[in-house]
Amino acid sequence: MTIQEHIKNYILSNLVKDEERKVGVELECIFYDQGMRRIPVNPCDSFSAADVLHALKETDIINEKGVSASLEPGGQIEWGSTPFVNLHDINLQLESYMSTLNEITSAHDFSLADYAMDPLYHPGEIELIDQEKYQFMRNSFDKIGPRGSWMMRCSSSVQVNIDLSSEEDAEEMAFIADCITPIVSILFSNSPFLTGEISGSENLRYCIWNETDPIRTGSLLSHGINNKEGLLDKLCEYLPEVPAIFVTDSANKFSGFDGSLGNWLENLEKLGKLGRKDILTLLHQIFTHVRFKNVVEIRGMDRPPKGFEMAPVAFWTGILMSEKSREELSDIVEEWSREDRLALETAVKILDVSQPGPNGKSLEEWLYILCDIALSGLKERAEKFDWDNEDKYLTPFLSEIKSKGIFTLSIQNEFRNSGRPLRQFLVERKAIV
Numbered sequence: 001m002t003i004q005e006h007i008k009n010y011i012l013s014n015l016v017k018d019e020e021r022k023v024g025v026e027l028e029c030i031f032y033d034q035g036m037r038r039i040p041v042n043p044c045d046s047f048s049a050a051d052v053l054h055a056l057k058e059t060d061i062i063n064e065k066g067v068s069a070s071l072e073p074g075g076q077i078e079w080g081s082t083p084f085v086n087l088h089d090i091n092l093q094l095e096s097y098m099s100t101l102n103e104i105t106s107a108h109d110f111s112l113a114d115y116a117m118d119p120l121y122h123p124g125e126i127e128l129i130d131q132e133k134y135q136f137m138r139n140s141f142d143k144i145g146p147r148g149s150w151m152m153r154c155s156s157s158v159q160v161n162i163d164l165s166s167e168e169d170a171e172e173m174a175f176i177a178d179c180i181t182p183i184v185s186i187l188f189s190n191s192p193f194l195t196g197e198i199s200g201s202e203n204l205r206y207c208i209w210n211e212t213d214p215i216r217t218g219s220l221l222s223h224g225i226n227n228k229e230g231l232l233d234k235l236c237e238y239l240p241e242v243p244a245i246f247v248t249d250s251a252n253k254f255s256g257f258d259g260s261l262g263n264w265l266e267n268l269e270k271l272g273k274l275g276r277k278d279i280l281t282l283l284h285q286i287f288t289h290v291r292f293k294n295v296v297e298i299r300g301m302d303r304p305p306k307g308f309e310m311a312p313v314a315f316w317t318g319i320l321m322s323e324k325s326r327e328e329l330s331d332i333v334e335e336w337s338r339e340d341r342l343a344l345e346t347a348v349k350i351l352d353v354s355q356p357g358p359n360g361k362s363l364e365e366w367l368y369i370l371c372d373i374a375l376s377g378l379k380e381r382a383e384k385f386d387w388d389n390e391d392k393y394l395t396p397f398l399s400e401i402k403s404k405g406i407f408t409l410s411i412q413n414e415f416r417n418s419g420r421p422l423r424q425f426l427v428e429r430k431a432i433v
Contacts, residue, residue: 003265004236010279011232012167014294021163021321022083024066024295025090025313028076028156028303029112031105036120036426039110041075041127047108049075050129055104061096073134074118074126074153077101083161086381087317087390091310098309113430116156116205116302119193120423123149132254136246140213147211155205156303158188160316161295167232170296172330173320174235175228177290178220179333179341180319181300182206182348183366185289187401188301188312189351192411196422199408201351205302209287216242217287219345226338228330235292240265245285248278261285304397305407311397314390315374322377329373335359351406371398 001009016022031039031049040048053071056062062069066082079097081090105111113119118126128134134152141148164170191204210218220226225234240262247257247264250273257264261282268274283293289300301312320326336344340358347355353364361369375391382389404410415425 003240003262003269004233006265006269006274007236007239007279007282008232010276010283011170011236011292011294012164013276014163015165016163018165020085021165022085023087023090023163023313023317023321024081024083024161025094025310026078026080026159026161027094027309028072028078028158029101030074030076030115030118030154030156031110032113032430033110034427036113036423036430038118038121038126039075041071042130047110049077052077052101052104056101059100061093061100064093067093067097071129071131072152073129073131073137074123074155075129076156083163086385086387087310087314087393088388090313091393094309111430112306113426114303114306115190115192117150117191117194117199117208118154119426120196121154122195123153126153128153133246136254136256140243140245144213145211147208148213150208151212155208157205157299158301158303158309158312160298160301160313161293162298162316162320163295170292171228171231172326173296174220174290174292175231176320176326176329176333177296177298177316178225179336180329180370181219181289181298182344183357183363183370184312184315185300185302186348186351186353186363186406187315187367187371188304189406189408190302190305190411192408192415193422193426198412198415201409203349203351204408206300207349209289209300212287216285217289219289219341221338221341221345223288226341228334232292239282239286242282242286248281302408308397308400310393314378314394315371317381317390318374318377318394319370320377322380324380325373325377329370332369351408353406 033039040046042048043050049071053069056069064082068080070078072078081093084090128138185203185206189203191199193199223238225231240260242261244257244259244261244264246254248254265274265278268278291297298316304311318325319329336358344357353367355363357363357366378389378391418425
């Protein structure tokens with residue numbers, strides 16, 4: 001069996017029936033004290049992000065089946081939900097998690113600020129988590145450019161994971177998500193400030209992720225994967241060619257490796273030691289906006305403002321987990337040319353929805369089209385499964401966008417109109433949200 005076949009088999013190793021398909025969410029938070037100073041990352045004399053994680057792991061909400069919590073390289077806490085068939089169960093779990101998190105942070109007089117990029121700090125001012133694999137990541141990214149440090153230490157996001165039912169299902173979801181992620185990144189943009197200044201009109205976190213390591217980030221299109229048919233085969237040809245950041249041994253000890261991830265896996269296979277965890281190690285070193293484990297993982301959204309964390313989950317659920325909506329959108333994006341998609345990826349670097357998009361429609365028109373399709377998909381799910389419409393997790397977010405505009409830009413306007421110094425504005429706004 002080839003390395004490509006091993007990877008593909010792993011991706012397709014957890015197929016489920018359509019009616020049993022589940023969705024999960026991973027949400028990151030950055031923490032600050034009452035003066036908007038980042039809390040320490042590693043254990044020290046004061047309460048740190050590592051202490052937050054330890055306190056969380058002592059609670060019932062983190063000990064539920066399928067729930068995870070981990071510490072990211074800049075002290076971000078990432079919570080992973082149990083996968084559920086409907087969003088109501090995820091929301092109940094999220095509410096319990098946020099309530100528990102609030103109890104922990106309030107007891108130590110700090111809280112989270114709900115932005116996707118740290119509004120005040122340069123990555124050089126933030127310590128890196130004391131874990132070996134992140135030292136390898138830092139060393140790798142530092143050779144490429146400055147964006148990797150921003151990604152690791154100053155960014156936070158939300159990720160949506162959806163079960164696969166077949167190879168064709170996996171390919172269609174990934175293709176649709178890859179096509180529309182640039183537009184969706186504008187919808188969920190929430191990075192209004194950087195190093196104490198207004199960040200302007202750059203689609204900041206999206207651009208930072210794209211430029212962290214172009215060999216392993218960006219769209220699938222940017223790696224030559226531009227069709228739905230045969231998408232998994234093309235993906236499995238690309239993945240082994242990516243240089244390794246680190247490798248692991250049977251004791252899960254990290255080390256460097258001078259070669260590609262495929263070279264490493266081939267060496268293990270020759271020794272008869274290639275296992276599933278090694279395939280997963282490869283997949284974890286790919287940071288495209290759409291990637292696979294044994295689920296499809298969609299990663300191109302900023303961490304939403306507090307209270308709207310479920311909005312991107314509902315959006316992608318309506319788009320990809322409704323038969324009619326997915327069929328409608330698949331027909332639409334298959335008409336987009338490669339040139340249309342490349343132009344779109346360039347256009348969305350700037351938060352200007354008046355720019356032209358595919359098929360002669362503006363980005364604003366495409367936003368309305370995609371949101372309508374998502375809402376229709378959620379309605380279809382409610383009728384099919386006879387449960388409350390999950391649109392209640394998306395419509396308040398869309399109403400806010402329609403009323404005030406994209407969050408990055410509307411928060412910037414709110415700051416300008418406040419007349420406050422930025423740190424004071426952030427402290428007061430945090431008390432509101």
